[in-house]
Amino acid sequence: MQNHEHxxxxxxxxxxxxxxxxxGETPTAVxxxxxxxxxxxxxxxxxxxxQGNQTRAAELLGLNRNTLRKKMKAYSLI
Incomplete structure (x- = not known):
């Protein structure tokens, strides 16, 4: 099994x-x-x-660095 399949x-x-x-509960916003x-x-x-390199992390994630920072702030990671 390849990694993405895992x-x-x-x-x-x-x-x-x-x-x-x-x-029995109805799920919402799954x-x-x-x-x-x-x-x-x-x-x-x-x-x-x-190793905390936000520019490289953004590249790996396929995100703009500013988008990554916004998400990090939203999740209290900075």
Whole structure:
């Protein structure tokens, strides 16, 4: 299994468990919830990988550096 397939599979398993755990409740804003759950740790790991180099982290993430900084501020990472 390639790395991106592993990530995809992990998300699929987590989402299947999420829906099983709802116990009859109706989910809302699932897309936004998943992005919020994934985005912060993604940014944290990429920043560690780049030893805090925000320019390089933004490049790896495919983001503008200012967008990365805005997200870092939103997640209290700066």
């Amino acid at each position: 990530i995809s599979h992990s998300v699929k398993l987590a989402m299947e468990q999420y829906f099983r755990d709802l116990d 897309y936004d919830m998943v992005l919020a759950c994934v985005e912060k740790p993604l940014i944290e790991v990429v920043l560690v990988h780049t």
